[in-house]
Amino acid sequence: MSANSKAISEAIKTISDPKKGTHKDKTVYLFAADAASDGKVVHGCYVAEEARAKGVDAVKWSSEVAEVVGGKAGGKGATSLGQGTKPESVDEGVATAIKYLEGLKL
Numbered sequence: 001m002s003a004n005s006k007a008i009s010e011a012i013k014t015i016s017d018p019k020k021g022t023h024k025d026k027t028v029y030l031f032a033a034d035a036a037s038d039g040k041v042v043h044g045c046y047v048a049e050e051a052r053a054k055g056v057d058a059v060k061w062s063s064e065v066a067e068v069v070g071g072k073a074g075g076k077g078a079t080s081l082g083q084g085t086k087p088e089s090v091d092e093g094v095a096t097a098i099k100y101l102e103g104l105k106l
Contacts, residue, residue: 003034005081008044012079016046027051029061029097033087041069041084043093052078055104064100069093 029045047058062073062080073082
């Protein structure tokens with residue numbers, strides 16, 4: 001998908017919505033990058049209740065990724081969204097997201 005914050009937000013809502021979300025027990029991190037147009041990265045995460053109980057913090061997680069892909073991230077509770085300026089760093093951003101979880105030894 002293109003680097004569109006609404007698309008990331010809607011995908012997270014699809015997962016997490018208590019009425020419609022059939023995967024709200026899953027923790028996910030989503031990325032969309034568009035190097036061709038304006039060099040933008042949009043990313044976001046949803047942290048399921050079980051993962052939050054084990055120490056996964058959506059804002060901390062997305063902030064670590066934002067440091068790699070440029071820009072900022074923020075949110076509250078189980079979700080966080082961010083925008084960055086380095087689409088060439090998305091692979092490194094994915095690695096950072098994985099490393100964050102591995103560091104918690106879930």
